[in-house]
Amino acid sequence: MGIEVRNISKSFGEFKALDDVSIKIDSGELVALLGPSGSGKTTLLRIIAGLEVPDPGSGPIYFHGHDVADQRVGDRGVGFVFQHYALFRHMTVYNNIAFGLTVKPRKIRPSKNEIQQRVRKLLHMIQLDNLADRYPSQLSGGQRQRVALARALAVEPQVLLLDEPFGALDAKVRVELRSWLRHLHDEIHLTSVFVTHDQDEALELADRVAVMNNGKIEQIGTPDEVFHNPATVFVMNFLGQVNQFHGRLLDKGRVRIGQHDNAIDMARQNQNSGPEDPSSAMIFVRPHDFDISENVSENSMSFPARVLRVHSAGNRVRVEMIAESGETLVAETTHQEREHLQIEEGKMYYMTPRSLKVFANNVKQDIIAG
């Protein structure tokens, strides 16, 4: 076990930043804490680091089996990379990286030679060998970020914590640095946690993603799991684009969207799960999960909709539509398909969801097509 925290709560005055959060992170794993601002992800990271004290009554914090909850931040052996780098502005790159080694108590401080060797190695690792004498203000954002990482790694930490590591960088550098960090992690296999509000970053970089909202972890799982099998309405909405319909669960295993005669009925399986029918439900369909067809389909789930706008700049074509029941939706299709069906504004099509997710009272309901 790399890191384990149990029942951590943290309040700032009236505001509850963390509400009884527990998480286990395996040794050598790279985990992302993903969530909107104010969801508590940075607070959790700072509590793990020891920069923030959890509320009384909170549980232990284990690093590799040892409880570090009452250890000072400097003794926990964490490498922490700050969002705005927090490099020492009056020190050169070299001295920044060496800092953690030079402040060690004399007894365990490495010799000058050793320090120099280690810093040189780290400089080489972050590909900044020839910038050792520069000051932070003379570096680009991406270079500063790498120096911050090297500085954190210099003390050979047990765990590496990164707070929005790419938040302050421009889009291109961000993507470059992302894959660089992934490669680095694959090499050194240090148990790492990073905070981000960028879902692409979390899904691409992490072994597992913990999606946070309102001080709680909504779901934790591999990127595949959280994206394809969201456990809650929040995760469904937060990850990727999705069409959201308000409807009701009907008897005979159906959900209904809208209240009019021309409401859409969708088949529903497994009547036993979830609350009593009929009750309000949320139905989610991803834009790329719609089949678009010119003819009425045998499929009971298909419904007619009119094209409002077509956005064709991009890899795929996005079609904004309005269903007869008045619901607006977005469907995604290929350029080929668009040409084939001649999708244009004002035309009517029959839409069939290939896959949909239904939640009633935030409890997931199982539905199958047909």
Place this chain on the structure above:
Amino acid sequence: MCRQGEWPVRGYQGKNTEKYLRAEKVNPIPKSVTASDYRTHFRAVKEATTEPFLVRYALITVALLFMAIFLLFPLVCIFYEAFAGGVEMFWKAIADPHALSALKMTLIATVVSLVANVIFGLAAAWCLGKFNFWGKSFLISLIDIPFTISPVIAGLLFVFLFGTQSALGTWLQAHHIRILFALPGVVLATVFVTFPFVVRELIPVMQAQGTEEEQAARVLGARGWHIFWRVTLPNVRWALLYGVILCNARAMGEFGAVVVVAGNSVKTNTLPLHINVLYQGFANPSAPFAVATLLAVMAISTLVVKTIIETKLGQEE
């Protein structure tokens, strides 16, 4: 002269030129355009973005005249009057035991208030600039009190506090501790008056820098004093030096507060007080000016150091 793709901007470089280049996004220049074309073009741009010739020079003249009359002229006068009685009289006034004693008093008061204010300034600015707590803005306004009350009143406050009419004063007298009309009083008054200079310089800098670097140092294993000496202090060193210089200038020149607590004794006179005594007296008319040159030289050297530091500060930001 110009390499292809490079602007012929030498001699035209100014804020406006830069802005123009950026706004128009006209880099790189096409081959067919010559450097002189661009000079003409820049001249047009320059004329469009500045005031007419007359207005510019009129304003500059007014500013220079003001400076000459109010700053340069008095300084020249001091030196002129100082040597009016000849070099011999000048040296006599300076080598006078009273003058030397006054110089000593001024130096002691200045050095002590510098040390006191640096220590207090660092501690107070660290507390007020890096932490948030209840009553913080009240403390900050408290620090400004020496700026807002007249130095003479400040001096009177000390007379009331340590004078025989107060309980503290009676106690001090009973134990033969002299504060008023002695060196401690002069030092106290100087410290009080120069109190805000260092803190005032440090607080905004520390506030702007925040606490992230200290946190980073803490995560890396550094302890309290290490963090202070290696991270906090180096980050504010120029602001600290700047505050010290302002504090120094004020400490050397302080008159109002010191004259009240020093009494009328030649032993406790500082340079400004001594100059005043000489000026009121009938002896050598050039003597006060001669001693004043001492203060002037000290002030000018302070100014030079200040300018150097300001340039340094500008470069760092």
